[in-house]
Amino acid sequence: MLTIVDTIGQTPLVQLQRLTHANEARIGLKCERTNPGGSVKDRPARFIIETAERAGWLSQGGTIIESSSGNFGISLAMLGAAKGYRVIILVDPKITPTNLALLEAYGAEVEIVTAQDDSGSYHKTRIARANELARQIPGAFRPDQCFNLLNSAAHANSTAREILVQGGDSLAMVIAAVSTGGQLGGIIRQLKLVAPHVQVVGVDAVGSAIFGGAAHSYLMPGVGLGWTPANLPLALLDHAFNVPDEAAFLACRTLARHEGIMVGASSGAVLLAAMFFAQQLPANSQIVAIAADSGERYLQTIYNDAWLGDHGLSINCSPAELRARARSLRPCAFHEGQVGTVQANLAETLQVPASTQQMNQLVQEQWQQRSALQVGAAFAIRQALLQDVYC
Numbered sequence: 001m002l003t004i005v006d007t008i009g010q011t012p013l014v015q016l017q018r019l020t021h022a023n024e025a026r027i028g029l030k031c032e033r034t035n036p037g038g039s040v041k042d043r044p045a046r047f048i049i050e051t052a053e054r055a056g057w058l059s060q061g062g063t064i065i066e067s068s069s070g071n072f073g074i075s076l077a078m079l080g081a082a083k084g085y086r087v088i089i090l091v092d093p094k095i096t097p098t099n100l101a102l103l104e105a106y107g108a109e110v111e112i113v114t115a116q117d118d119s120g121s122y123h124k125t126r127i128a129r130a131n132e133l134a135r136q137i138p139g140a141f142r143p144d145q146c147f148n149l150l151n152s153a154a155h156a157n158s159t160a161r162e163i164l165v166q167g168g169d170s171l172a173m174v175i176a177a178v179s180t181g182g183q184l185g186g187i188i189r190q191l192k193l194v195a196p197h198v199q200v201v202g203v204d205a206v207g208s209a210i211f212g213g214a215a216h217s218y219l220m221p222g223v224g225l226g227w228t229p230a231n232l233p234l235a236l237l238d239h240a241f242n243v244p245d246e247a248a249f250l251a252c253r254t255l256a257r258h259e260g261i262m263v264g265a266s267s268g269a270v271l272l273a274a275m276f277f278a279q280q281l282p283a284n285s286q287i288v289a290i291a292a293d294s295g296e297r298y299l300q301t302i303y304n305d306a307w308l309g310d311h312g313l314s315i316n317c318s319p320a321e322l323r324a325r326a327r328s329l330r331p332c333a334f335h336e337g338q339v340g341t342v343q344a345n346l347a348e349t350l351q352v353p354a355s356t357q358q359m360n361q362l363v364q365e366q367w368q369q370r371s372a373l374q375v376g377a378a379f380a381i382r383q384a385l386l387q388d389v390y391c
């Protein structure tokens, strides 16, 4: 018997037909919209909640408390409803009416944090308030997506394994957008262990500081952070891009009109990077691009002509123009000296809960054990992982 929670994962890899040419690499979009909560965030939400249940950090009558104005909050609200937990989500004034409505539809309690942090965003103030509430409410559990390494472990155990199976022998590259670093960090750790020839590419917004540089405001929802997250081992990354808002939004709209696929803005940014490499890699190679959520969540913004016009952004472009925009992208030079944005003692300043630290110790021990295995055994490990039952 299948529950709603059992339907998380095993998302399809959809090959593009019209935005690439026959002599280019294939681009497969891994469409995370088919998860029941509508995004890739269902995976870490389930993994963290079920690990906490097994460890006794979360039990019946408990309350899940998280900082999120987007997909992770929606995934937790959905899981809380399915499993019978109270859910409190700390959001900020930038939350879209759609996301707010989704949180409320799943019965989550929402608190809006209005104080901005030192980078002009709300990440740190929201996290600090979530930690404060968790100390006050008995039976509270903090999934803590920004500091909890189970976030990336979830993707190592599910997303990365699916990509290896679906990409097959021609898998040459995987591209994902980054905020907490969960997706990209998990994929990179798993792939560099069992398929080190596959290149891994990170995509962020112009204005975010994850790959280094100073933070400034941008419109692209779902991506970016004012610091380099603990879940992302930056040194393992092959390439990184900061994509401008306009190009990402145009990619979404062109994909909808010329391939019939509706995705969110981060997927548009990822698609551009995929089109950049598709025009360089051999024709028989496979690029997997993660489409983290669906376009329906953004009908009032990136798919709305008036909203784009109000922000002075172009509304549509042809596939040929999009291909030219992709070619004009320039990778970040983070290997030549830029080392991301380190914020020392941030976890202590924001009073990250003890349960996060305990979970992180478990994850780090597991990673050390896995990387201690010889590279020569990589094929055997890969076969074992592919046959493994997902945890």
Ligand SMILES: Cc1ncc(COP(=O)(O)O)c(C=O)c1O
Binding pocket: 039, 041, 070, 071, 072, 177, 178, 179, 180, 181, 182, 183, 184, 221, 222, 223, 264, 266, 267, 292, 293
């Ligand atoms: C639509 C979307 N794309 C990409 C990301 C980045 O994923 P991660 O937090 O795993 O780095 C998020 C995170 O919330 C998201 O909502």
